[in-house]
Amino acid sequence: MDHTKREIPVCEVCQKPANQTCGGCKLVYYCSKAHQKHAWKEGHKYICRTYKIEHSDQIGRHMVAIRDIKQGEIILQEKPAASGPRMSCAPHCLSCNKKLEPIVIEDKLDFYKCSSCKWPMCNIDCEKAEPHQEECRLMTKTNYKCNIKYEYPDKMEAAYCVIGPMRVLLMQKSNPRQFQSIMSLESHLEDRINTSLYKVLKANLITFISRVLGLPFDEETILKVASIFDTNSFDVRSPDGSKRHRAIYVMASMLNHNCKPNTRHVYLGDVNTLALIATVPISKGEMITATYTQSLYGTLDRRKHLKINKCFDCNCERCKDPTEFGTHLGNINCSICNGSSKNNTEAKMISTNPLDENAPWQxxxxxxxxxxxQMFWGNNALKQELNALNKSGPKGFEEFIDKYTATLHSTNHLVIQAKLALMQIYGNYKGYTLSDLPDYLLNRKIDICHELLDVADKLKPGWSRFRGTILLELQAAMTMQTKREFEVDKITKAGAQDQLMESMTLLQEATNILRIEPHMKEILETKLQELSTLLDSTSL
Incomplete structure (x- = not known):
């Protein structure tokens, strides 16, 4: 018999035997809920985490799991430390970040303006809102008046580049602790300082901060703040696309990049709290990662985007693999092999060294x-063609896929982006709703969903938003297909039941993934109810 003594957990507060563990970090125990609440108020809430920040010479600061993290678990919730418009954008409200529409003022179109500093705003409520107050007082005090006016739709305004850095610099007095935490982030200023963008920024931003506003900051500090924004900010968008801005989340900035990440994030509430979610199980000691680029780009495009915008060369496992985990996302078909009638299967051109953008393709x-x-030129030309397509219907995307079927294989990233557009159009756009679709287009949607799901399982597995969205579209199309087949006696009642149960399984998984997304909970509940009702009706 084993008489080895086992260590009995004790309460963090009273040191008596305990069997209740902290629901967050799972590292401390309590004998009662009362002691758990007491410990939380006394300071455990400040250290209760599922992760720690480590540092290495190779990758700098990064986040590591301190316990096993379950799929779907929220790892981190964090409010933005600073926010502001993008460097150049169409006029947006400085308080709520909504894209502005012009109104008629004195018989001509223009934007509502702040009565003091004249920056375009939504209305008087946004003018008086807290995010705009400190900057407005300063600009009013120095007699600065913004001169942005409506000229034509979606005109990009470079003047917005000053707002984010100005707000951070003002924190030195209003919130010095927050200011220091932001200034401790990586800037990569030495990599940006001599770029054409920063030469322009140097003239405009420094002139505005130092001469116009008279703030006491040297040139390097001002540019460092701008570079911190470029290196660390998250692109925050509202679900309906009406609001967009940049925000810095200090703790989330510690996440290391990976082209096959193990997390995703969503923005919650009016303050855009970032919630970081594990898309797959993460083991204790494993690095917690996010992606800083578009996962559906090929390796050439991803690495170029990261180098230009984030100032580093990605060497992750996906970037090292010339086939990108068997998806061949960035590859094209070989014109020699595919031109030969002897070969019936696709032969692909792959990079001889994916980590060297100058390496030949073979x-x-x-x-x-x-x-x-040649790969760069061809890729860029086809990207421009794809981006120029009419996005209101499927015709252009179907023609693009058909036109380049000999060059671009079925999972090339450009074809995947075209198919992603088709998945959204078929079943959702006017004239192409599920009830409008003829059987052959309904089958086309289902086939596209399965193809995209295969790519998602390899590149964005688990509870990724991409995979959840595909599952939602697939189950809707499969449900419609089952209804039609049952109505024309193509399948029996038992067969319809089986197919609807398969759709329900997909919908339940999609619900698990997407229910935390803003505005999705009600939609998902409605879909579950509708499918449950349909299941009941076929079981009669």
Whole structure:
């Protein structure tokens, strides 16, 4: 018999035997809810985390799990430390970040303006709102008046580049602790200082901060704040697309990048609290990662985007793999092999060294080579063509896929983006709702969903938003298909029941993934109720 003594957990407050663990960090115990609440108020809330911040010479600061984290678990919730408009954007409200529409003022179109500093705003309520008050007082005191006026729709205004950095600099007095935490973040200013963008920014931003507003900051500090924004800010958008701005989340900035991340994030409430969610189970000691770029870009585009915007070369496992985990997302078909009638399968051109953008690309079958610049040129030309398509219907996207079927295989990133657009159009757009779709287009939607789901399982597995959205679209199309087949006696009642149960399984998984997304809970509940009713009706 084993008489080894086992350590009995004790209460963090009274040191008596305890069996209740902290629901957050799972590292401390309590004998009662009363002692748990007491410990929380006394300071445990400040240290209760599922992660810790570590540092290495190779990757700098990064986040590591201090216990096993479950799929779907919220790892972190954090309010923004600072926010502001993008460097250049169409006129947006400085308080609520809503994209502004012009109104008729004195027989001409213009924006509502703040009565003091003349920046475009939504209305008097936003003018008086807290986010705009400190900056407005300063600009009014120095007699600065913004001169943005309506000229034509979506005109980009570079003047917005001053707002975010100004707000951070004003924190030195109003919130010095927050200011220091932001200034401790990586800036990569040495990598940006000589770029054409920063040469322009140097003239405009420094002139505004130092000469116009008279704030006592040297040139390096001003530019460092701008660079901190560029390096660390998150692109925050409202679900309906009407609001967009940049925000810095100090703790979330510690997340290291990976092109196959193990988390996703959502923004909650009017203050845009960032909630970080585990998309897959994360083991104790494992790095917690996010992606700083578009996961559906090929390796050439992802690494270029990261180098320009985040100032580092990504060397993750996906970037090292010339096939991108078998998706061949960034590859094209070999023109030599595909031009031969002897070969019936696709042969692909893959990079001879994915971590070197100048490395030649070689056919995996015949050895035919092309230079990397040819890949860049061709890729950029096709991207421009895809972006220029009419997005109100499916015609352009279907024609794009058909036109380049010999060059672009079925999971090339450009084809995937076209199919993603088609998935949204079929079943959701006017004239293409599920009830409008003929059977062949309904089947087309289902096939596209399965193809996208296969890519998602390899690149954005688990509870990713991408995968959840595909599941939601797939179950809706499958449910409609089942209804039609049952109504024309193509399947039996038992067969309809089986197919609807499969749809319910997909919907329940989509619900688990998407229910935390703003405005999705009610939609998902309605869909679950509708499908449950349909299941009941076919069981009669």
């Amino acid at each position: 056919c995996e079958r015949c050895g035919y080579c092309i230079q990397s610049r």
